[in-house]
Amino acid sequence: MNAVRPIAVKLDxxxxxxxxxLADAKDRSTHWMLREAVTQFVEREEKREAFRQAxxxxxxxxxxxxxxxxxDEADAWLAKLEAGEEAEAPECHD
Numbered sequence: 001m002n003a004v005r006p007i008a009v010k011l012d013x014x015x016x017x018x019x020x021x022l023a024d025a026k027d028r029s030t031h032w033m034l035r036e037a038v039t040q041f042v043e044r045e046e047k048r049e050a051f052r053q054a055x056x057x058x059x060x061x062x063x064x065x066x067x068x069x070x071x072d073e074a075d076a077w078l079a080k081l082e083a084g085e086e087a088e089a090p091e092c093h094d
Contacts, residue, residue: 009034067092 080087
């Protein structure tokens with residue numbers, strides 16, 4: 001079972017006041033608001049990092065194989081998708 005442990009966060013008075021106003025408006029505690037904010041931040045940053053890592057892997061694969069899709073091929077595929085057509089992604093090639 002995960003233990004819940006407190007952590008201290010130093011906030012300037014303006015931020016504390018803003019947090020308190022939002023908590024009051026939402027009928028929530030400042031503690032709940034902080035936990036929610038941290039949870040959302042961590043989830044967003046994990047997704048961002050996963051996206052960045054996928055981009056790095058794609059770049060490394062391209063450097064190793066030189067396989068690619070041209071701009072015109074990608075543009076034509078995206079135009080079909082935009083028009084509502086079902087279209088297979090173009091094949092990568094040398």
